[in-house]
Amino acid sequence: MKRVQSNFFRSLFLGILSYLAVWILLYVLSNNHAIPSPIVTGIKMWDIKELLGLHIIASSLRIFIALLLAVLVGLPIGILLSMFPKSDRLLSPLLYFLYPLPKVAFLPIFMLFWGLGNFSKILLLFSIIVLQVIILVRDGAKTIPENYQRIMTNFQASIWQQIRYLILPAIFPNILASLRVSIGIALASLFFAENYATDYGLGYLILSAWTKMDYPEMFAGIFCIALLGFILFRVIDSLERFSY
Amino acid sequence: MKRVQSNFFRSLFLGILSYLAVWILLYVLSNNHAIPSPIVTGIKMWDIKELLGLHIIASSLRIFIALLLAVLVGLPIGILLSMFPKSDRLLSPLLYFLYPLPKVAFLPIFMLFWGLGNFSKILLLFSIIVLQVIILVRDGAKTIPENYQRIMTNFQASIWQQIRYLILPAIFPNILASLRVSIGIALASLFFAENYATDYGLGYLILSAWTKMDYPEMFAGIFCIALLGFILFRVIDSLERFSY
Amino acid sequence: MSIIIKNLNFIYEKNQIFQNTDFQFDDNKIYTLLGPSGIGKSTLFDLLTGFKKPQSGTVDYQNVQRSEILTVFQNNQIFPWLTVSEALALPLKINKVSKGQTGSRVKRLLKQFGLEALAHKRPHALSGGQLQRVAIAQGLTLDPKFLLLDEPTSSLDQEAKEEIQDRLIEEQHTRKSTMIIITHDIEEAAYLGQEIILVTNQRLQKIANPTFNKNNRRQALEFYEFCIQLRKQVRQL
């Protein structure tokens, strides 16, 4: 446990350091007000720390719920598609059509059905993530060696048992990979999900700071997204221990 | 060959059909002007077919170049990270920080350095995709059985040979998966990359139709993105044949 | 209780493995299968369990369920994420055996197969022979009426081999089940087989029916004579 923690802080430190290095480089290279100095941004962050906390909490909650829903829905679908090639042949054309759609263009639909509140924001995030999860889980489950399936058939495992004892442990690394991708996309999408009718959320913070041309505030928000992402990523990395 | 083709058309047909079904369902359910009927949209598409073609070509080219660059850069980096755990420990914190950033927020920076032209658009797409590729390739290469590494060591393969004869074939399915994810994201990001200073591109088409509230045109653009995505996905599926 | 093969035809692409093959495996017996490498012994097992479907002909179960037939595969596949005791518990879990029973059964098998010290190891940390013993033990956790073993002792030293052979005979005896064992070891075929079958010529062929005294065969001269004779017989075909 202690080792894991010290690892976490070491890599957090490394992450922040290299992030700052890139930032300073850009700052010096661009010499433009659109890229504020890390120091000015740091001071800004300190000034609005309570507010920042609220923004972070609001965004984290939305992301967390959306991720949870996406895994709850996407995981079973992905597994089913991999187990029943027929269903895959039937459904994957639709998936392939829906996947590349810019979900943000469907805001009207989300608003129409679910209003302006949190629910439609979470659903927007969900709709972006869930297809990723489905496709990565499906692709992962497809690479399970045929031999392994044979063992389960040998023991006359029911479908549910095959999922429980073979597929879930076998695709655990794929689930982690799909979570990584999903978190990245979810965080980047906050930016669109939170650009209407909200008072809290990092996406909202960044966007409104941008409109105000308050670049230090904007970069404070961006840094928080990066930090939030980093922490979520490390949490996922630490789950790798449960992988074989 | 013939089988593959007929398969393609079968699934294209299925895809369009189910896509239309979802669309019609939404159309009927919402009964709102923001979701035009497929027929009206179809007529619109026919009316602007030449223009639509140009939009598709412009977007495809941008996506293609960005994807190519992302694979050329991301594949080697991902492989190196997987081969040298030290480099992974050093670099992954930065990756984890950069990955979740909303790249669109850096548009001003891209513009600053590379102007309003195609180059900055492609670079924006590239910056969105390349981190996906790196992380999915790395995660994929990490799951190569230790036994396989042993065989290569046994034959005293150089690093380059290990990549050529073991890692590339072994992670081929992962490369395909990362391409799928990347294409999805790239197409969805067109929407942002093409939202400035351009005359052609599906993202531009959708956005300008949206501001004009010309919903049939908007949905024509969305349909084209979906179709483009579908075709790219099927191309990738067909590459699966080269997988073991 | 029997598995009856009738007029079986099986072809891989252009490679005819069985042609109009008939055979019947009865209950309460150990069959040993001999035959050159690549002739179709493992394929036969897949046909018996229904994992592969013949192009024509039938495999009928009489008074036996598919779920009462179990294979121990040639490659000793154990899921890489399971420890030895988890691997032994898996078939029991799947068959919804109670926790208590599972625990005691796993314990007994670990002991019988000398795997106690390895209970918490994963497959990658096992030697070839250890893995093979785990695979056999896994096949014995349930009480299959028909147990198909594909070269179950190929990676074992002589002593371990003999131990496992006796273990198998005892298990068969107490359970009154049927075992079908593929082996390349003539002595093993002779020692274990109540019927010895040769797989060749796209057919199954009974070639011997050892009748010597069951106890202490390994010391009996009679046994070695039989082996030498069997070896000659196999070679001639």
Next chain:
Amino acid sequence: MSIIIKNLNFIYEKNQIFQNTDFQFDDNKIYTLLGPSGIGKSTLFDLLTGFKKPQSGTVDYQNVQRSEILTVFQNNQIFPWLTVSEALALPLKINKVSKGQTGSRVKRLLKQFGLEALAHKRPHALSGGQLQRVAIAQGLTLDPKFLLLDEPTSSLDQEAKEEIQDRLIEEQHTRKSTMIIITHDIEEAAYLGQEIILVTNQRLQKIANPTFNKNNRRQALEFYEFCIQLRKQVRQL
């Protein structure tokens, strides 16, 4: 030309495999290693190739490069994406052998190992014994000074086994290389081994040095007597 083990200690977690072990493998010889399952034979191979590092002690190469030592692993691992002929060509490609030479060498090996009909098959479509022959052939594509074979004939029928054994003897003879062969088959150990080593007690121990006539041993009574004696010797330890 030799590999010299000095004062070797190797421990897996709490499991001591070798303790202050000394041994020397010389050139132009076939060694066979006998020993109970799980004693550390495969581990010894990993130590000889440097794939595993001893906790203390040394493995020294004298007049031999690491690149001239090759292992044929116990599990016959062949990359699932390669066909048989691609698998045989792989080590040659890695060693930058010219295309023409690679082609003819692969062809010869396919013929010698009776794999011609399987040249374009992938591993999943091979039988256990076929896979094993591919693995051995793969080990022979290059001309290693030391070839380490880990139970190379465990999945082969008697006839194929004898063929491979003779193949190995011939290869060793023409190349004047050294082979170290792990086996559980006493006859194999006696037939192939110019020196027979028992792995046990965390030590390597020469137990026999068969000196009977090299030709036609399989027909010689002398050979079988030797085997019986060897078996007893192994069992006693």
Next chain:
Amino acid sequence: ACGTQESNEATPAAKDEDKVTGETIKFGVLPAESAIPIILANEKGFFEEEGTKVDIESFSSPNDRNVAIQSKALDGTISDVMTEATFKQNETDMTITSGILEDFKVLASPQSGITEMKGLADKKVTLVPNFILEYIMDVFAEEQGFTYEVVDIPSFATRSEALLKGEVDAAVYTEPQASMLAEQGAVILGSSKTSGINGGTIQFMDSILEERPQDIQAFYTAYNKAIDYMNQHEASEYADILSEYQFPDAMSTYLDTQEENYPHAQAVDQDQFNEIIEWTKNKEQINQVYSYDELTDFSYLEE
């Protein structure tokens, strides 16, 4: 498809008798000067005094707002004449009930060296085509007799970077962004307010106008109270409210430099309206000409 006209005339009659319902009015705003009276009315309790309740939903892009309107997620919004006409064409029935406070400025980029409107002849101007920004630019261009090239950059922030970096020669902006850009070196070439160009509007859904006209009246009473408040107080006094709504400091600075009093909510000029509709039709943004009476009803404004 065209909207029904009878509703416009029917509603005002009933409005005096009914009591203000107190139900919420969902009102969409963008972060611009026009939103300030509404924000103040809300924060200073003027809406409450009138017995009504307003939920201010703020949007960062006109697209999102339009979508919300068409999804019937809002009861009223700030936009402009051409947006209203487009809504109508898209069968979203709303009626313009007043104009708004607004001041659009044409800004030249610092690098361009342009100091007067004429200098923009054949230059690149970034704006959102088909809407009020282009209309204003067109009016200026026509007055001065030149043509210019439109560079379409919908994203607001990207537009300002393009301007400051000199990627484009000019841009059209509303307050407070115009002042901010001016602070950073952009040159103000003209102002819609001083040139008397007005296109911005407040409109409500026909359904709410029909069902709760008294609420809308109350809305305007409070709105005017807020205007009075703005006239009586320095902007710096309510600067913290503005910053809570994510307005930059430049907003209060700009407000304080205004010499004239802000006007109460007022009707949109009919000639101006017709010109805008004509322009919008010419842009093929709408395919029919809407009349003043069809789209407006200013009877909710107290005399």
